[in-house]
Amino acid sequence: MPRTVLSRRALNRALLQRQQLLDRGSGPATELIERLVGLQAQAPLAPYVALWSRLDGFDPDELSELLRSRRLVRSSLMRATIHLVTAEDCLSLWQLLHPVADRGLRGAFGKQLAGADVDAVVAYGTELLSQEPYTRSRLRAVLGERWPDWDATAMAYAVSYLTGTVHVTPRGLWGENGPAALQTIESWLGRSPVADRPIDSLVLRYLAAFGPASVADVQTWSGLTKLREVVDRLELRVYADDEGRELYDVPDGPLPDPETPAPVRFLPEYDNLLLSHADRRRVNPSGRTIPLPPGNGAAMGTLLIDGDYQADWRHHRGQESAREASLRITSHRALTTDEQEAIELEGARLLTLIGNEATPITFATD
Known part of the structure; x- marks a missing residue:
């Protein structure tokens, strides 16, 4: 059947509204962070500007306190990159996105890890990080001493890629700083990651925050592959862009007037x-x-x-x-x-x- 065609400008305005960038919203920072399935956070203070642009009256101390109380954490999840997410999302998404980290490690350090017992390295590294935070340089030194014949840098990255970890405070707190140190999710949050959310839920949440979007878009955002079968089994609205590509959306996804003014x-x-x-x-x-x-x-x-x-x-x-x-x-x-x-x-x-x-x-x- 013929699809409704969405112009580039229509897609722009839909994305801005869902990202709360047409009008600043209100409410707790945790609600917005959960709705957006996290905020990119390789630069630890970047989420403060992201939230300031999206929330009316944003107070940076609110975000710092949420990190101190461990209701929010910075963890490598989507695309194997660091995101600021709620503790609940960290616990429920890690196992779902673990294949992304595994593929990223093999792509970046496969040659350096050839011949190494990666399972043994990760098990030992996990034991260390469950006891206290380690910087990657300290982890590299300890692993290199234990296995001097294997690439120490690659081993340290294997642990950080394949062990569910968070970047601990004080790094990421407003007005403070600290080393980029890692600790296991379980030891930091007091609970183990569990696979209690199906991939369907993650795709729907992405579309609600970033849609309408193509299958390739969902895969780019998440780092996961073979999502066509997931999209096909969901009840979604289907559109087309101006080049005829299929775009998918949640049934109640807002589509504002393309002529809606967009502020700086x-x-x-x-x-x-x-x-x-x-x-x-x-x-x-x-x-x-x-x-x-x-x-x-x-x-x-x-x-x-x-x-x-x-x-x-x-x-x-x-x-x-x-x-x-x-x-x-x-x-x-x-x-x-x-x-x-x-x-x-x-x-x-x-x-x-x-x-x-x-x-x-x-x-x-x-």
Whole structure:
């Protein structure tokens, strides 16, 4: 049967609404994090900017307290990358997504681990991480001493990939810092991961937060494969994009008017909005490479203008004095006066979170 065709702009507005980027929402941070199936969190402070852009009146101390109380954790899950998730999601998703970590390890370190007894390495590493947190460098040293003939770096990654772990606090707390240290999920949360959620549930949650989307999109976001059979057995709405590809959606997925205005939004490093589809043109029509900078986060990221990725931002704190600080906006095209004013207004709000509201905002075009 003929499918309803959704334009790129219609998909853009649907995604922005579901990501709470058309209008900031209200409510606890845990509710939004659960609804979005986590927030990307390789840069440990990035989720603070992600939540600030999505929640009205967001208080960074709320997120820090949720991490301290272990109601939220940072763990490697979707795509074998670090996400900030609820404790319940961490416990229920780890086993479901374990094949992604296994495949990632083999792809990255298969040659280095040839001949090694990976099961023995992981068992010993799990025992260590169940007792106390270990940085990867410390884990590397201990494993290398025990098995000097095998690649110590690869062994440390095998443990971190194949053992369900969390990144422990104080790393990731607002205004604090600490080493990137790992501990087992079971020892940190006091419960073992269990496979109590079917893959169907994960696909439905993805579509509710990122849809309408293709099978390839779901697979890109999760890192899982062979999801066509899962999508086919679900009761979903079916659309087509402007190139005829089938897109799937939950029955009650909102589709706002494509002409709905989209406000300027600052996104942090690695925001899932930009990384969770195989076809990312709905928010990145030019196909520009998404910058993936190192660092702790909350200092740089991307900027949505009329719903699309059209600029980058970077907060310079000033090495010598506060007078040298700036919020630097680098746009990918010439900005209109109205766009620049909107960016300045939203940027001034961002500075109340990450810096000093008196910090000057400067502009450049690449």
